[in-house]
Amino acid sequence: MIEAVGLTKRYGDKTAVYNLSFQVRPGAVTGFLGPNGSGKSTTMRMILGLDNPTSGQVTIGGFPYRKLPNAPRQVGALLDAKAVHGGRSARSHLLSLAQLSGIPARRVDEVLGVVGLQDVARKRSKGFSLGMGQRLGIAAALLGDPQVLLFDEPVNGLDPEGILWVRNLMKALAAEGRTVFVSSHLMSEMALTADHLIVIGRGQLLSDMSVRDFISANSADFARVRTPDTEPQLREKLTSALTEAGGHVLPEQDGGLRVTGLPLPRISDIAHDTDVRLWELSPHQASLEEAYMRMTQGAVDYRSTIDQKAGLMQPVPPGAQPPMPVPGQGQPGWYAPPSPAQGGQPFAMGQPPANPYGAPNPYAAPAAPDGAVPGPYGPPTPVAPQTPPQPPQDAPPAADAAPAAPASAPTPDLTKPEDAR
Amino acid sequence: MSTPQLPMPPAAAPNWQAANGPSYGGYTSPIPVVRTHLGHALASEWTKIKSVRSTIWTLGVFVVLVLGIGLLAAVVVSNSSSEMNGENPLSLGFFGLLLGLMCIITLGVLTTASEYGTGMIRTTMTACPSRARVLAAKSIVFFAVAFVVTLVTTSFIAFVDASLLKDNGAKDPSAGEWLKGTLGVSLYIALLGLLSLIVGSIIRHSAGAITIMIGAVLAPLVVALFMFSQSLENVRQALFEYSIPNQLSVFYSNSLSESGPSGWDPLWIIVGVTAVAFAGAVALLEKRDV
Numbered sequence: 001m002i003e004a005v006g007l008t009k010r011y012g013d014k015t016a017v018y019n020l021s022f023q024v025r026p027g028a029v030t031g032f033l034g035p036n037g038s039g040k041s042t043t044m045r046m047i048l049g050l051d052n053p054t055s056g057q058v059t060i061g062g063f064p065y066r067k068l069p070n071a072p073r074q075v076g077a078l079l080d081a082k083a084v085h086g087g088r089s090a091r092s093h094l095l096s097l098a099q100l101s102g103i104p105a106r107r108v109d110e111v112l113g114v115v116g117l118q119d120v121a122r123k124r125s126k127g128f129s130l131g132m133g134q135r136l137g138i139a140a141a142l143l144g145d146p147q148v149l150l151f152d153e154p155v156n157g158l159d160p161e162g163i164l165w166v167r168n169l170m171k172a173l174a175a176e177g178r179t180v181f182v183s184s185h186l187m188s189e190m191a192l193t194a195d196h197l198i199v200i201g202r203g204q205l206l207s208d209m210s211v212r213d214f215i216s217a218n219s220a221d222f223a224r225v226r227t228p229d230t231e232p233q234l235r236e237k238l239t240s241a242l243t244e245a246g247g248h249v250l251p252e253q254d255g256g257l258r259v260t261g262l263p264l265p266r267i268s269d270i271a272h273d274t275d276v277r278l279w280e281l282s283p284h285q286a287s288l289e290e291a292y293m294r295m296t297q298g299a300v301d302y303r304s305t306i307d308q309k310a311g312l313m314q315p316v317p318p319g320a321q322p323p324m325p326v327p328g329q330g331q332p333g334w335y336a337p338p339s340p341a342q343g344g345q346p347f348a349m350g351q352p353p354a355n356p357y358g359a360p361n362p363y364a365a366p367a368a369p370d371g372a373v374p375g376p377y378g379p380p381t382p383v384a385p386q387t388p389p390q391p392p393q394d395a396p397p398a399a400d401a402a403p404a405a406p407a408s409a410p411t412p413d414l415t416k417p418e419d420a421r
Numbered sequence: 422m423s424t425p426q427l428p429m430p431p432a433a434a435p436n437w438q439a440a441n442g443p444s445y446g447g448y449t450s451p452i453p454v455v456r457t458h459l460g461h462a463l464a465s466e467w468t469k470i471k472s473v474r475s476t477i478w479t480l481g482v483f484v485v486l487v488l489g490i491g492l493l494a495a496v497v498v499s500n501s502s503s504e505m506n507g508e509n510p511l512s513l514g515f516f517g518l519l520l521g522l523m524c525i526i527t528l529g530v531l532t533t534a535s536e537y538g539t540g541m542i543r544t545t546m547t548a549c550p551s552r553a554r555v556l557a558a559k560s561i562v563f564f565a566v567a568f569v570v571t572l573v574t575t576s577f578i579a580f581v582d583a584s585l586l587k588d589n590g591a592k593d594p595s596a597g598e599w600l601k602g603t604l605g606v607s608l609y610i611a612l613l614g615l616l617s618l619i620v621g622s623i624i625r626h627s628a629g630a631i632t633i634m635i636g637a638v639l640a641p642l643v644v645a646l647f648m649f650s651q652s653l654e655n656v657r658q659a660l661f662e663y664s665i666p667n668q669l670s671v672f673y674s675n676s677l678s679e680s681g682p683s684g685w686d687p688l689w690i691i692v693g694v695t696a697v698a699f700a701g702a703v704a705l706l707e708k709r710d711v
Binding site: 026045048049050051052065066068069070071072073075077079080082083084085086087088089092093095096097099100101102103104107140144145146147176177178 | 447448449450451452454455456457461462464465466468469472473474475535536539540541543544545546547548549550551708710711
């Protein structure tokens, strides 16, 4: 059990971690997420007593790390795979740590076998690949057979087989009743591994909930709609009809449309009424990545800008179309479909009455029989997102900055490329 | 493929997971828990210092310099017609030792600073939250290694020099001179290396700490060279007398001056400086973030 209370760390006038309180419970894998520079590693170092908190405290089993009896036997950590002396062999490295912690030397060969490094045990770790370094770091963490394990980016540089191994290892360690605290940037990996998520941004706690609650609280599911590629005017027609009906439409790069705010049957009805054939109408469940992007978009410190190549571009020849932007590049809100708070429950086929937001839900499917679409869209969990619900007007002003950004979908501007033809 | 062998899935791992099921709530390791003490840290530091090549290289170069220059000087003097005129024959070991000093300084700094350079220090401090214990263990192990190597080397060269120069009119060194020329210089050199280790722990940067230590050895002499002014005469004299090369030569009783430290004084000076530096390093270590 790791418990942080009001944890704060300042470096000069920069606050790396501010007033962080959370608990990491035994018997589960707890994911620790946050953008670069959000204070994850600082928090991990404070848990391990390497950095002293400016205020607040963090304890493991009730003790601050440096007061913990037999600390290396209770806590194992992988902080940085490169935190070894490159001139030392893997075995000597682990042996020195084992001796320091009072662990019998044969345990070294055991963990070398567990991480699969027994054949290179006597090679200097300088020549190790990133993945082998990670394995060595994991071996060091497992050395004391501890009940609390911390891993900072454990799957960095591992091959697919290694990633699978780490995933199973984390789950097995948690199943034995240990506390496992893992930070990672690989959302797909976290979705598979973690049971619980702690998300921080700019050093503050953004969320502390189970993975399932996190996804449903921070994302809206959407429908993918494709009109025949051969008739672009159908797409425009459908777009405006869906927008009129109150849906939010984002174009996708391959010509499909991403629709939120309308249930699937309604989309089908609208298409039918406007005489548009559909090639695809599919439900899409938001991934952890999308939920995470949505939650942390306001807390990202290092964000890429569009590569303008100002003054370097050839003038576009008359009549030529500007290229479609690649999804996610410089398009604010790409990963942020309207939150459940503003768009209502877009695909709430099952039990629409439970509207946590008080207002009548205009998009609830009127004619959908109960259980007609069992599919991936379960009843929305009435979890109030920790971020204040953003007013729907947020998106268009942001989109104004980039005229080509399709985030301004509701306006007819979207179809400019086709109009220009 | 980085690893030729399939890593064992955790389910197949040895006994360490069969002991307690999830029903227990927490997890208890079957490996017996030992209360750790300085002895564990000493064993760990011994493993560390002997498993890196920089130890072999710096100590190897040290031995080659001390033996090589010491022998060369003795052979040249004994083959020439020059007379030692009753001087101490052990003093010919001084030049090799002065150069070899740099190797000991380098090794001392690397013992601590390389852990900061590689990030290893965070792994070490996680495995042993008692930071003072880690520094103490490093100090003891390094001091022992440096002292033993220096003692063996200087003793050997002292015997060779004394026997080679017997015919050139060198005097027979007294027991005190033997002791100072072997045990005394070895303690002094090892303590100077220990001081470098402590500086490495304070500076946390290999190149910076090595520069500081070599500067500390050379700078007083160089600065003193340029103090022509009469009013600075006393400062100049003090810089000369308390410079590390001159203190080292005191052990061979061929100091550049008569008024400065004499006898075993340099040893007490370096013991005092090192003790103060050690206390400062421990205080900093406890206070700073790793």
